[in-house]
């Protein structure tokens with residue numbers, strides 16, 4: 123790849139490199155010799171002798187350095203550096219807003235509940251050790267609001283923060299949208315047969331998850347692209363967990379937000395009326411084929427930075443479906459009623475005490491039973507009972 127142009131910025135302590143397709147940043151800290159406040163960059167030029175695949179710079183002291191485009195690309199793609207880059211960009215935004223803000227530095231520190239020294243650390247773009255959380259809080263104080271929320275799907279634990287962004291545009295896949303518009307829509311997504319349970323869940327979602335209806339929420343469809351300025355977010359419809367469940371791919375970085383294909387030891391959840399086992403299985407195959415470099419799981423499995431680890435975790439996650447089915451089949455060695463199967467538990471551990479566990483078990487078991495009967499591995503017998511064939 124060839125470099126079109128290079129600029130140095132001694133104030134921001136960065137080189138800004140343009141190629142035919144990208145605008146990239148390389149902090150001075152990555153260059154050797156390293157430009158400093160006392161020995162800043164005087165000149166930086168694209169290196170014609172290197173076929174425009176590098177740039178050269180000269181410091182005040184006369185020392186020179188060369189940086190190859192590969193080094194810049196690598197810095198801009200490595201996940202560890204992505205975090206640093208994001209921190210850097212947010213810091214520059216915070217600096218701009220802090221200098222334009224009518225609030226004094228002292229008032230900003232006060233609202234953040236931090237010291238002046240800590241505020242200066244937050245505003246220092248060369249400090250990569252500060253927390254992104256604190257920086258986001260600072261941006262909030264400086265009136266930098268969230269303006270778009272793209273939902274992976276609509277479940278109580280994924281909309282709990284919406285009330286904090288009353289002015290943001292909110293969007294979800296069209297199939298999950300009713301759950302954002304009204305709490306009745308969310309209850310329909312669960313769709314449990316027990317009406318009293320649904321009423322209890324209504325209260326639980328309102329008080330524990332601060333459900334805030336967004337009748338203005340807008341639909342998106344499979345393949346929708348959100349241009350966030352330098353980053354595009356692409357929605358990839360992967361139903362099964364809910365009808366509208368999507369993964370979100372940040373491009374060009376290749377960061378895939380997996381939604382509730384969450385790679386936990388619990389395994390796939392398809393226990394709601396709007397969940398579907400067969401759809402979930404198709405989505406598991408499809409998510410594996412998506413080109414990505416970093417996988418961000420929701421819930422506990424964290425961020426994964428290499429494909430072999432992702433594929434191993436995905437295989438382990440997907441295997442839970444077969445394990446549940448095998449356990450169910452083994453338990454059908456004698457005729458069982460649905461109530462007996464639900465009490466035995468194939469989804470949740472025996473000690474799980476959440477109100478909806480029996481309902482989710484019921485929906486999960488029904489789907490496996492239907493498949494086992496269709497495949498001729500189990501059969502209905504007697505009065506609403508099933509057994510292995």
Ligand SMILES: [Zn+2]
Pocket residue numbers: 275276277280363382
């Ligand atoms: Zn969910």
